Amino acid sequence: MTNFIPIFPLGLVVYPGEQLNLHIFEPRYKALIQECKAADKPFGIPAVLNNAMQEMGTLVRIKEISKAYDNGEMDIKTEGLAIFKILELLKEIPEKLYSGAIVTYPKNSEKTNAAKMKKILQSIRALHQKLNVSKDFGKPDEFLNSFDVAHHAGLAIEDEYRLLELPQELQRQEFLQRHLNKVLPIMEDMHLLKGKIKMNGHFKNLEGFDFS
Numbered sequence: 001m002t003n004f005i006p007i008f009p010l011g012l013v014v015y016p017g018e019q020l021n022l023h024i025f026e027p028r029y030k031a032l033i034q035e036c037k038a039a040d041k042p043f044g045i046p047a048v049l050n051n052a053m054q055e056m057g058t059l060v061r062i063k064e065i066s067k068a069y070d071n072g073e074m075d076i077k078t079e080g081l082a083i084f085k086i087l088e089l090l091k092e093i094p095e096k097l098y099s100g101a102i103v104t105y106p107k108n109s110e111k112t113n114a115a116k117m118k119k120i121l122q123s124i125r126a127l128h129q130k131l132n133v134s135k136d137f138g139k140p141d142e143f144l145n146s147f148d149v150a151h152h153a154g155l156a157i158e159d160e161y162r163l164l165e166l167p168q169e170l171q172r173q174e175f176l177q178r179h180l181n182k183v184l185p186i187m188e189d190m191h192l193l194k195g196k197i198k199m200n201g202h203f204k205n206l207e208g209f210d211f212s
Contacts, residue, residue, distance in 0.1 A: 002104045005044045006032050009209035013160040014045045014058040015147035018080040023205040025073045028097035033076060037062050044084055047161050048209045055086045056164055091211045109168040116173045123180035124153050146172035154183060
């Protein structure tokens, strides 16, 4: 399936099922959020890495506008729905401030390995214990998948994007396990990892990508 979606490129990776809070302050994206909310339609968040917009991203829906400010800025809560791949970028849309894209939705195999996922969770909790942080994944362990825990594993954003590109859950589990096997014995950049994990869930105040 292919379709048109408005896009909000950001310097982060969003996963299906993720609960993402955003602070909206740019005029083009205030308009995007207002229109999507009024029409009950989703929008896309392509990842921006090294000042370049990537072809993969995640479709998200607006769960609620938590706060509307007098100047039109907003705090919103969103939820990731599905991974998309950009086929054609539409930088300018008639009578719109924001950009859009023609996208397709790659097939995603959710077949999982319960034993491997259990090991991944054990490794992530060991990492958190060493960093003296605590995270609640919001659902029982047996219902968790790689997307649910990836932001809590201390991945660099490039690796978070690589995980997004992998089309099978078994591949994503293997990717996470290899990362954790490397990072646990080393524990370098402890403060950076701690900040990355603890910041997940906060309202993010990020500028959108500049197409010019």
